[in-house]
Amino acid sequence: MCAGVRRLRQTESVLLDDASNFTGEKNAGPNANSLRGYEVIDAIKAQVEASCKATVSCADIVALAARDTVSLLGGPSWTVQLGRRDGLSANLNAANSNLPPPDATLADLLARFSAKGLDVRDVAALSGAHTVGWARCATFRKHIYNDTGASAVDGAFATQVRGKACPSAAGDGNLAPLELRAPAAFDNGYFQDLVARRVLLRSDQELYGSGTGDGATDALVRAYAANASLFAADFAATMVRLGRLALTGKSGEGCDASILPDDTASFTGEKSAGPNTNSLHGYEVIEAIKAQVEASCKATVSCAGIVALAARDAVSLLRGLSWTVQLGRWDGLSANLNVVNANLPLLDATLADLLARFSAKGLDARDLTALSDAHTVGWAQCATFRNHIYNDSSASAVDDAFTVQVRGKACPSAGGDGNVVLLELRAPIAFDNGYFQGLVACRV
DSSP states (O other): OHHHHHHHTTOGGGGSOOBTTBOOSTTSTTTTTTOOOHHHHHHHHHHHHHHSTTTSOHHHHHHHHHHHHHHHTTOOOOOOOOOOOOOSOOOHHHHHHHSOOTTOOHHHHHHHHHTTTOOHHHHHHHHGGGGSOEEEHHHHHHHHHHOOGGGOOOHHHHHHHHHHTOOSSSOTTOEEESSSSSTTOOSSHHHHHHHHTOOSOHHHHTTSSOOOTTSHHHHHHHHHHHOHHHHHHHHHHHHHHHTTSOOOSSOOSSOOOTTSSOOOSSOOOSTTSTTTTTTOOOHHHHHHHHHHHHHHSTTTSOHHHHHHHHHHHHHHHTTOOOOOOOOOOOOOSOOOHHHHHHHSOOTTOOHHHHHHHHHTTTOOHHHHHHHHGGGGSOEEEHHHHHHHHHHOOGGGOOOHHHHHHHHHHTOOSSSOTTOEEESSSSSTTOOSSHHHHHHHTTOO
């Protein structure tokens, strides 16, 4: 079971069952009747939700569980960067296309890893995870019966596995441990088995003695076989790099900077959503920061992470507070105009509506009130507040002197829709509590 949970680390979207709008990944070729541990993650998630609702994603739970199972099996540990979002969809075809098959060549393995920003050392180190776990007879029968030459298997090993777990016909679902000598220990035995040609999967044996590539994997296999500490260190480092990879496909839950992508043939971006159009600014600032970061540290820091840091620093520069930003966010590769229009509060939203929208995201009345103070800076278009300053009365009434001031300066009763006025007139470039004083005085 530990091996199953560890494998889940690389495929969080596999947790989703089939739905009316997609076929899940549990039955993808490399996963069917092989990947296990779903119920472990479900149980952990249920307990976490009971204590801390809508805060920790299944993706983060999988990442932590993978780290802890490796450690419990005697392997290394590492710091897990948190902040992952859960994907809301799954893709059977993508799983079948992207996960390496058990007979993959070395060239294929290197190409698949390279497409994710991982290099030959990452390939070798991550493959060492096969020091634990099991494989089905159907996935290795051809290797132990037919492969010769560079892919040949040690004769005694082949005989042993054939007799115990994998007859030449039938028994497709029979299981054999990927590493026979110490199948429940996370050690460097896998690499020793590669050198001795005693591994079940042809794709594993490709790492050593395949006669392809420049021999880089051969050298790494020999190094890891001789030095367990080197393997442990490289495996931990590669798992950290793996944890930084962006979520692919549809954007998941949470702040993913999905407003940044422009319109494409496959989706309409979020920049023209009602609450955003002609209002939200600063895209070019984030893009400039991203370009500089990429030049120094490629494919490591997401736009979503930059947005979170920039928001914190902007508040601080305006004499507001500062806070620690948890990094590790993924960038959404898609955007959804309809979702934004449906989820962002309208400018005439009632308190009940605001509370409901925030509650749906796990935020309470205190969060709603505190976050609303962001309106102590910024601007609004006349079209967004005209009805309020001309027509609202009673509980929503506006201070008379304030309405006269704003009408005269920026918002006539007709025309001037795009005219802008400061959200907080008294100290518009100070992040302070003036917004709340304006609320009490009915001057917003």
